[in-house]
Amino acid sequence: MNKRCVTGLLGFLLTLIFGGLALYRLDLREVGSALLEADYLFVAPALLATFCGYLLRAARWRVIILPSKEVSAARLFPPLIIGFAVNNLLPARIGELARAYLLGEREGISKSLSFATVVVERILDGLTLILFLFLVSLLFALPGWGRRMGLLSALFFGGALAFLFLLLYGREQTSGVVKRLATPFGLADRATQLTDSFVDGVEALRRRHLVPSLVLLSTLVWSCETTSYLFLTWAFPISLSPLTRVVAALFVMVVANLGILIPSSPGYIGTFHFFALSALAVFGVARETALSYAVVSHAMQYLLVTGLGILFLWRENLSLLRIRSEAATEGEKGG
Numbered sequence: 001m002n003k004r005c006v007t008g009l010l011g012f013l014l015t016l017i018f019g020g021l022a023l024y025r026l027d028l029r030e031v032g033s034a035l036l037e038a039d040y041l042f043v044a045p046a047l048l049a050t051f052c053g054y055l056l057r058a059a060r061w062r063v064i065i066l067p068s069k070e071v072s073a074a075r076l077f078p079p080l081i082i083g084f085a086v087n088n089l090l091p092a093r094i095g096e097l098a099r100a101y102l103l104g105e106r107e108g109i110s111k112s113l114s115f116a117t118v119v120v121e122r123i124l125d126g127l128t129l130i131l132f133l134f135l136v137s138l139l140f141a142l143p144g145w146g147r148r149m150g151l152l153s154a155l156f157f158g159g160a161l162a163f164l165f166l167l168l169y170g171r172e173q174t175s176g177v178v179k180r181l182a183t184p185f186g187l188a189d190r191a192t193q194l195t196d197s198f199v200d201g202v203e204a205l206r207r208r209h210l211v212p213s214l215v216l217l218s219t220l221v222w223s224c225e226t227t228s229y230l231f232l233t234w235a236f237p238i239s240l241s242p243l244t245r246v247v248a249a250l251f252v253m254v255v256a257n258l259g260i261l262i263p264s265s266p267g268y269i270g271t272f273h274f275f276a277l278s279a280l281a282v283f284g285v286a287r288e289t290a291l292s293y294a295v296v297s298h299a300m301q302y303l304l305v306t307g308l309g310i311l312f313l314w315r316e317n318l319s320l321l322r323i324r325s326e327a328a329t330e331g332e333k334g335g
Helices: 001-025 028-037 039-067 073-089 096-108 113-139 144-169 173-183 190-201 211-233 242-259 271-281 287-315 320-333
Strands: none
Touching: 001 271, 001 287, 001 320, 028 287, 039 073, 039 113, 039 173, 039 211, 039 287, 073 096, 073 287, 073 320, 096 113, 113 144, 113 190, 113 211, 113 242, 144 173, 173 190, 211 242, 211 287, 211 320, 242 271, 271 287
């Protein structure tokens, strides 16, 4: 059994576990009633906020790529959406590789460099979520599991950022180590080339004039996401003061998005619902209502991204199977 199969099976197992935890001791009739009685008019502005977040992601990706090549956000939007859609449809987060492959093919740049820009984007996402969680902690006493989640996430993303800076500022030393390790296998030149291309992909972090744009765009991306979660709180009978409602939306957004870092089935089914439900329940919302909220939020985002992704695949005359095959091949070759 290869690594991809093991990862896929682990993801489905964890989906069953978290899905079971989300449904444990719930009154499903109450869940159904909450879904039937929800005010779906609030889905429209929530969808718009989510869509704006992805537009801002494309603008941020442009800034990350800028040291290597000038690419418009309009050209980056389709491969970005396709990558997220592939994550919704295929296991093992192969959408990250698919996005790097599409960027490399469309813009004629190294796949290793392309993948590095995706890594930078994900680290920026993680650090921004941790910042938002810190803001929540200033306004609301986090539960113990929330504090532990924040600490583990900070260690993970902080360590990843430190590693990227180590690569950037110790480029010659890193290339030397990689070359020595790869020489016995006859891959010294190839490994050094891939390492150099990857480091080129994170160059935006060293360009001080680009850092404010990256920080601002990351903040706006997740502010749009929070706005989407906030609109949906009005679709359900959730009685919170205006400030607490904003804090709750922030907390749910952070917890749900950090929670889906755990391996799961395509589309983060189960994990998303468990973490969104758990976060909203902290604010005294009935678990049945919280699960209904999670179901609508997930369905809204899933259908928007997957639908756009399929549309872009059709427009580019690409198939899901081809994307999967090419992305997996590039991943095995290392770019």
